[in-house]
Amino acid sequence: MxxxxxxxxxxxxxxxxxxxxxxxxxxxxxxxxxxxxxKIVRRAGLSDVTIAEGDTIELVHFxxxx
Amino acid sequence: xxxxxxxxQDTPLVIGGRTFQSRLLVGTGKYPDMETMVRAIEASxxxxxxxxxRRVNLDRTKDSSVLHYLDPKHVFLLANTAGCYTxxxxxxxxxxxxxxxxxxxxxxxxxxxxxxxxxxxxxLLESAKVLVQEGFKVLAxxxxxxxxxxxxxxxxxxxxxxxxxxxxxxxxxLNPLSIRTIKRRLHVPVIVDAGVGTASDACVTMEQGxxxxxxxxxxxxxxxxxxxxxxxxxxxxxxxxxxxxGRMPRREVAMPSSPTKGMLD
Numbered sequence: 435m436x437x438x439x440x441x442x443x444x445x446x447x448x449x450x451x452x453x454x455x456x457x458x459x460x461x462x463x464x465x466x467x468x469x470x471x472x473k474i475v476r477r478a479g480l481s482d483v484t485i486a487e488g489d490t491i492e493l494v495h496f497x498x499x500x
Numbered sequence: 501x502x503x504x505x506x507x508x509q510d511t512p513l514v515i516g517g518r519t520f521q522s523r524l525l526v527g528t529g530k531y532p533d534m535e536t537m538v539r540a541i542e543a544s545x546x547x548x549x550x551x552x553x554r555r556v557n558l559d560r561t562k563d564s565s566v567l568h569y570l571d572p573k574h575v576f577l578l579a580n581t582a583g584c585y586t587x588x589x590x591x592x593x594x595x596x597x598x599x600x601x602x603x604x605x606x607x608x609x610x611x612x613x614x615x616x617x618x619x620x621x622x623x624l625l626e627s628a629k630v631l632v633q634e635g636f637k638v639l640a641x642x643x644x645x646x647x648x649x650x651x652x653x654x655x656x657x658x659x660x661x662x663x664x665x666x667x668x669x670x671x672x673x674l675n676p677l678s679i680r681t682i683k684r685r686l687h688v689p690v691i692v693d694a695g696v697g698t699a700s701d702a703c704v705t706m707e708q709g710x711x712x713x714x715x716x717x718x719x720x721x722x723x724x725x726x727x728x729x730x731x732x733x734x735x736x737x738x739x740x741x742x743x744x745x746g747r748m749p750r751r752e753v754a755m756p757s758s759p760t761k762g763m764l765d
């Protein structure tokens with residue numbers, strides 16, 4: 435199914451959770467903050483949220499800045 | 501014997517209940533490489549380092565997370581809302597930053613103009629109020645306007661951060677009087693943020709009596725960032741020490757330093 439991750443259309447396995455998505459993308463959940471349809475999802479709850487067709491997901495972290 | 505240094509009675513910098521020994525705060529952007537950044541931060545002696553919140557690079561060709569190079573046990577990570585042009589965006593970025601789980605401090609920036617990167621004080625006040633309500637320790641990046649600084653303090657900000665000159669300009673302290681006025685009138689720490697170009701700028705800024713100074717480009721864009729970080733460390737200490745020492749009054753006429761009596765006929 436089609437979802438938008440960080441502004442890009444991506445294909446994700448139907449019924450996958452946010453936790454599974456991070457695993458698939460090889461991202462360490464401790465180093466990433468997840469926003470799902472504009473709502474922040476706590477690290478502990480990542481495996482409780484199932485992704486649906488058309489969802490918007492933002493994966494952010496800290497980069498160099500002033 | 502008492503040395504000159506021992507006569508300086510200074511208190512540590514306390515922001516939002518956290519105590520810091522260094523009055524120099526530094527950014528982590530624009531370095532030629534991450535190794536130079538790490539060495540420059542070390543040379544600066546800064547304890548507080550700012551970071552930005554950005555999307556993870558999904559193609560994984562390069563790992564851009566600053567946390568691969570900085571140990572949050574050794575530095576205090578101050579997330580910023582740089583790049584945000586509305587109160588809503590700044591609030592969104594601040595919430596994301598807090599979720600990273602390090603602390604509830606945020607360097608709040610709401611930019612109002614692309615060319616000058618000057619702050620949108622209306623959006624700043626609006627977002628500051630919301631974030632303070634949500635328990636954030638807000639360090640608000642603002643212009644050198646006293647009334648805005650007072651409003652930010654009233655809104656519950658943990659520190660107010662007026663600019664020396666526009667972000668990344670390196671023009672130094674353009675309005676010392678306004679900075680002194682803000683420092684005199686506020687009770688929360690005043691940290692001058694942005695515009696410093698070289699060590700003398702940092703020194704002059706600290707001589708105004710402000711509690712600290714935050715800089716990024718002046719160090720990162722120097723020809724030798726590590727050496728400049730060292731210079732900034734010394735300049736910050738020197739400026740603070742000079743402020744505490746209390747400068748001599750200015751005079752518009754000369755006064756001899758040597759005795760006028762005892763001259764030969």
